[in-house]
Amino acid sequence: MSLTNEYIRQRITEKFGDAITNVEEPAGFLTFEVPKEMNLKVMQFLHDDNELKFRFLTDLCGVHYPNQEGRELAVVYHMHNLVDNVRLRMKVFTGINDPDVFTATSLFESANWQERETYDFYGINFVGHPNLKRILNVDEMDYFPMRKEYPLEDQSRIDKDDEMFGRGGSIS
Amino acid sequence: MSELIHQQPHHVKLPEGSIEKQTTTLNLGPTHPATHGVFQNILEVDGERIISSEQTVGYIHRAFEKIAERRPLYQITPLTDRLNYCSSPINNMGWHLTCEKLLGVNTPKRVDYLRVIIMELSRIADHLICNSIVGVDSGAFSGFLYVMQYRELIYEIFEEVCGSRLTTNIGRIGGFERNFTNAAFEKIEKFLKEYPVTLKEFENLFNRNRIFMERTMGTGGISAERALNYGFTGPNLRATGVDYDVRVAAPYSSYEDFKFDIPVGSTGDNYDRFMVRNQEMWQSLGIIEQAFRKVQEFRGTDADVYHADVPEYYLPEKQDVYTKMEALIWHFKIIMGEIDMPKGEVYHSVEGGNGELGFYLISDGGRAPFRLHFRRPCFIYYQAYSELTKGALLSDAVITMSSLNLIAGEMDA
Numbered sequence: 001m002s003l004t005n006e007y008i009r010q011r012i013t014e015k016f017g018d019a020i021t022n023v024e025e026p027a028g029f030l031t032f033e034v035p036k037e038m039n040l041k042v043m044q045f046l047h048d049d050n051e052l053k054f055r056f057l058t059d060l061c062g063v064h065y066p067n068q069e070g071r072e073l074a075v076v077y078h079m080h081n082l083v084d085n086v087r088l089r090m091k092v093f094t095g096i097n098d099p100d101v102f103t104a105t106s107l108f109e110s111a112n113w114q115e116r117e118t119y120d121f122y123g124i125n126f127v128g129h130p131n132l133k134r135i136l137n138v139d140e141m142d143y144f145p146m147r148k149e150y151p152l153e154d155q156s157r158i159d160k161d162d163e164m165f166g167r168g169g170s171i172s
Numbered sequence: 173m174s175e176l177i178h179q180q181p182h183h184v185k186l187p188e189g190s191i192e193k194q195t196t197t198l199n200l201g202p203t204h205p206a207t208h209g210v211f212q213n214i215l216e217v218d219g220e221r222i223i224s225s226e227q228t229v230g231y232i233h234r235a236f237e238k239i240a241e242r243r244p245l246y247q248i249t250p251l252t253d254r255l256n257y258c259s260s261p262i263n264n265m266g267w268h269l270t271c272e273k274l275l276g277v278n279t280p281k282r283v284d285y286l287r288v289i290i291m292e293l294s295r296i297a298d299h300l301i302c303n304s305i306v307g308v309d310s311g312a313f314s315g316f317l318y319v320m321q322y323r324e325l326i327y328e329i330f331e332e333v334c335g336s337r338l339t340t341n342i343g344r345i346g347g348f349e350r351n352f353t354n355a356a357f358e359k360i361e362k363f364l365k366e367y368p369v370t371l372k373e374f375e376n377l378f379n380r381n382r383i384f385m386e387r388t389m390g391t392g393g394i395s396a397e398r399a400l401n402y403g404f405t406g407p408n409l410r411a412t413g414v415d416y417d418v419r420v421a422a423p424y425s426s427y428e429d430f431k432f433d434i435p436v437g438s439t440g441d442n443y444d445r446f447m448v449r450n451q452e453m454w455q456s457l458g459i460i461e462q463a464f465r466k467v468q469e470f471r472g473t474d475a476d477v478y479h480a481d482v483p484e485y486y487l488p489e490k491q492d493v494y495t496k497m498e499a500l501i502w503h504f505k506i507i508m509g510e511i512d513m514p515k516g517e518v519y520h521s522v523e524g525g526n527g528e529l530g531f532y533l534i535s536d537g538g539r540a541p542f543r544l545h546f547r548r549p550c551f552i553y554y555q556a557y558s559e560l561t562k563g564a565l566l567s568d569a570v571i572t573m574s575s576l577n578l579i580a581g582e583m584d585a
Binding site: 026027029031055056057058059061063064076078082085087089108109110112113114117121135136137145146151152 | 229230233235237238239241242273398400401402403414416421422516517518519521528530532534542543545547551552554555556584585
């Protein structure tokens with residue numbers, strides 16, 4: 001019997017009860033949310049269980065929702081059961097003033113750099129990470145650039161000297 | 173005598189412990205001819221042996237994910253070009269497939285087959301570079317020069333289809349910008365006829381070459397279990413013996429219509445990676461041949477289909493834009509990104525040149541993605557480099573680096 005979304009859902013709600021919330025299936029992709037204190041417990045269960053076998057961490061990334069008071073930052077885990085070829089998406093939300101989430105590096109080596117990347121861009125503090133420092137940006141940076149409060153440059157701004165950018169000026 | 177040697181002039185300030193230190197710290201990169209890209213490795217070496225290493229990445233970080241948050245869908249395609257630039261058509265199509273998933277577009281079979289031809293050609297171009305560079309790093313330059321003419325031919329095919337060669341920006345949401353020309357089909361046919369001969373000769377140069385085997389066998393190996401834990405995908409994972417391939421696990425673009433094998437290795441060392449890539453090129457050739465035949469079978473009006481019917485996202489014909497009001501309006505709406513996309517959350521992945529290339533797209537119903545994350549296989553498996561090279565010789569570490577097929581553009585996004 002292949003593993004179905006309903007079965008996974010049933011197993012995790014059996015084990016964790018009301019802690020599993022916001023269960024959805026956008027485009028057939030099982031998605032749910034767990035409280036941030038429980039991310040490791042749920043992941044460990046998904047990893048170790050003999051039927052679920054989610055032993056491959058495909059992707060880990062952060063998202064910033066500036067309008068959600070108290071749960072502005074999200075960490076999204078994409079996990080994959082390679083035996084039955086089933087994927088699932090697990091989300092953890094945390095407040096921007098208290099961005100502590102437990103690290104998944106003890107379960108998956110691949111989480112190491114991905115968590116560093118998430119820290120680098122969103123400032124999520126992965127508790128227990130062996131080497132949590134910036135990875136793609138310079139070490140001296142003192143802000144987290146992917147947060148929504150840092151907008152990209154307004155493309156219609158007119159105070160720039162266009163000549164320096166190969167537009168307008170005497171050349172055209 | 174020994175006192176004299178150890179006596180240190182007063183004006184020279186050496187770091188503490190540097191006299192007693194038995195090992196040397198060596199910077200490999202960021203700009204080093206052997207790294208084929210901009211990444212730094214800080215190696216601690218004892219003679220020729222690497223004791224430990226630390227990787228620094230991010231030298232060409234271009235903030236793609238941030239930029240994507242204010243761009244409409246079509247303006248993101250050129251960003252994906254610059255991830256793994258050795259096989260940019262796969263990235264482009266992966267991105268278009270993601271958009272199609274969000275928009276709920278179904279593509280006609282002929283489009284799928286044409287896409288498969290282009291994607292497999294770029295896979296060959298990607299593996300070809302990687303494998304011949306492994307050859308260069310082990311001292312055999314001729315293979316690299318020899319296969320280069322076929323990468324050139326592949327680029328000519330891309331040029332025939334979309335007009336550009338390296339950063340292709342190929343295709344549209346729903347299909348291609350124009351039908352393949354006869355010249356394109358002729359070039360594909362030429363490639364199918366001539367490339368196997370060259371690939372065979374390339375294999376003759378390397379596969380049983382004593383020097384090459386001794387340099388690559390047993391170096392840079394990793395077990396299947398560790399590779400999975402490190403998030404390996406693509407040829408690097410398959411070299412360890414795990415037959416995971418996105419084309420089979422989650423078929424996209426009608427890959428289920430094709431017959432091909434997934435070559436696997438056993439030890440996951442440099443030689444296995446090389447052999448897996450070589451075998452994959454043969455498999456890709458087989459897929460292109462099948463797709464080419466399938467495309468030839470379309471008759472009548474079916475043979476002119478090269479895109480799906482998505483008026484809101486597929487740019488109208490240029491001829492119509494010049495002569496018809498409606499087409500002109502749509503053209504501008506699409507180009508300026510005035511169309512709001514549906515709300516949703518999708519993850520789509522394709523088998524890229526070096527592993528599972530994933531696109532995680534969250535749309536809040538605006539003109540640009542709310543969040544777009546690229547799962548870049550390089551970035552994820554480069555973490556293992558430290559473990560792969562521990563205790564290895566410096567010269568082997570260089571081969572390991574090139575056989576992992578690290579592309580700085582993909583790593584740093």
